[in-house]
Amino acid sequence: MEMNEKGQMILIFAAAVVVIILSLSYIYTQNIIAGIESSRAMLAFPKEEIRNLCELSVNVNDQILEQVRILCAKNGWVCNYGPAYRVEFKNAEVEYDARDCRR
Amino acid sequence: MEDGKLSLDLLMGLSIFLFTFIFVANFLPGVFADVRNEISLANQAYRISALLVEDPGYNSTWFMDINPDNCRGEEYRPGLASYVNDTTTVFNELEIGKIEKLAELLSIPDCRERVKFLLGLNLSEMGGQTFKFNVSLRNLSGELITKDGNVLLNHGDILPNHGDIIYPGQIVKFERIVYLSQMVDNCHIIAERCVAKLEVVVWI
Amino acid sequence: MDLKAQTFTLEGVAASLLILIATYTIFQSTVVMSPSWSEFNNIQLKQLGYDILRVLDNPEGGNSSLRGFIDNLTCSDGRYFAPAEFSSNLSAILDSLHTSGRVELIWVNESRIETAVLSNFSKIPTPNAVRVSRFVVSSNDCLPNAMVVEVRLTLWR
Numbered sequence: 021m022e023m024n025e026k027g028q029m030i031l032i033f034a035a036a037v038v039v040i041i042l043s044l045s046y047i048y049t050q051n052i053i054a055g056i057e058s059s060r061a062m063l064a065f066p067k068e069e070i071r072n073l074c075e076l077s078v079n080v081n082d083q084i085l086e087q088v089r090i091l092c093a094k095n096g097w098v099c100n101y102g103p104a105y106r107v108e109f110k111n112a113e114v115e116y117d118a119r120d121c122r123r
Numbered sequence: 124m125e126d127g128k129l130s131l132d133l134l135m136g137l138s139i140f141l142f143t144f145i146f147v148a149n150f151l152p153g154v155f156a157d158v159r160n161e162i163s164l165a166n167q168a169y170r171i172s173a174l175l176v177e178d179p180g181y182n183s184t185w186f187m188d189i190n191p192d193n194c195r196g197e198e199y200r201p202g203l204a205s206y207v208n209d210t211t212t213v214f215n216e217l218e219i220g221k222i223e224k225l226a227e228l229l230s231i232p233d234c235r236e237r238v239k240f241l242l243g244l245n246l247s248e249m250g251g252q253t254f255k256f257n258v259s260l261r262n263l264s265g266e267l268i269t270k271d272g273n274v275l276l277n278h279g280d281i282l283p284n285h286g287d288i289i290y291p292g293q294i295v296k297f298e299r300i301v302y303l304s305q306m307v308d309n310c311h312i313i314a315e316r317c318v319a320k321l322e323v324v325v326w327i
Numbered sequence: 328m329d330l331k332a333q334t335f336t337l338e339g340v341a342a343s344l345l346i347l348i349a350t351y352t353i354f355q356s357t358v359v360m361s362p363s364w365s366e367f368n369n370i371q372l373k374q375l376g377y378d379i380l381r382v383l384d385n386p387e388g389g390n391s392s393l394r395g396f397i398d399n400l401t402c403s404d405g406r407y408f409a410p411a412e413f414s415s416n417l418s419a420i421l422d423s424l425h426t427s428g429r430v431e432l433i434w435v436n437e438s439r440i441e442t443a444v445l446s447n448f449s450k451i452p453t454p455n456a457v458r459v460s461r462f463v464v465s466s467n468d469c470l471p472n473a474m475v476v477e478v479r480l481t482l483w484r
Contacts, residue, residue: 037345068377068461071214073462081474087435087474088462090440122211132333132334135335135336136335136336136337136338139336139339139343140338142343143342143346144343150350165367169370215382263419263420264423297371300375300382300420301378302382313382313391313416313419314382314383314389314392314416315388315392316388320423
């Protein structure tokens, strides 16, 4: 059978262009992913909420604790605090349980 | 005699194409390298602001122990948050003594480099980048906070001029709202607290 | 003149032009700004919100503190008014930061969760707003059965 060698150049060039586009998009995506991963750390960890509970845990009153639990639940968190700086906090991404939240 | 398989036009087209391809391939990483700087700059600015505003520093008496003579040799970490009763950090309350000590250390070039190293802005020994930074304490109107007529904190590397900045992303600013442990000349008093704004600027 | 096989040259020229135009467009457009830029704006606003709530939470702070303004809240016809001192101070802070804010109070009324919006800070936020909360131990007749109140600050630029 006779080999038809027409059109090989077009295909080579098309392959080269595809490789360029793929490598550009790979670089660009890495850019995006790196940005998302590093900025998520701040957005995801509830540092301020935990400190707030730590400060509340100084004076434990059952009724206040119950209301705090309900208000946390409305935000989608599970909160609990106990005497002597014991704090528990759970949200969709983080589980935090500390015997002494000051440390 | 057989005709040549490679025609002259083919060679011309191929060489133009390859020339452009190589040119672009060498040129392109430079573009993204600059853009990637943005990501780490923002993180550094946030991190430095958190270290200064939420951490009392190591050790808790660093502002009394460190002075321009031993700033190069000692191991310490600057932090401006108040530390009371030897146990509790008061977040966002900045101790005037610590601010003054940081200003003093940052005004001496040797100590400034050491402070930048201890804050983690000089990663060259680990194969990373170095950053320049500037920190200032202002009131809510944007004026620098002064105590007894002297500017409290506006120190660090010299900010680049407007003409040097090519596009946003090469320099990043992070602001925090704080209050001071003592009264100063021009802070706004809100809820019985002397409220100010700490600005951390980081660039390459 | 032999006009055969000119397509190869044309192909090469067209491909190189395409790459050049694409690269030029990428350089000139600001689309290449890293998307983490908008994330960063959110982080800045969120941290500022937390800072504002923390700084205002002074147990001995008078009418401008969180506890103070809740203690001295007045209400009528479903509208809630904070003391003038608190409103002006918070407005001053928000103006200096070039942001707008909305303040809501959320509390537990026996078995229901109720929300109140402060009259002076009741603008509708934009979709890119950030929301921060702080729990404050305080009570007021305007907020029946509340022993602790969640102060929710929504900030946007």
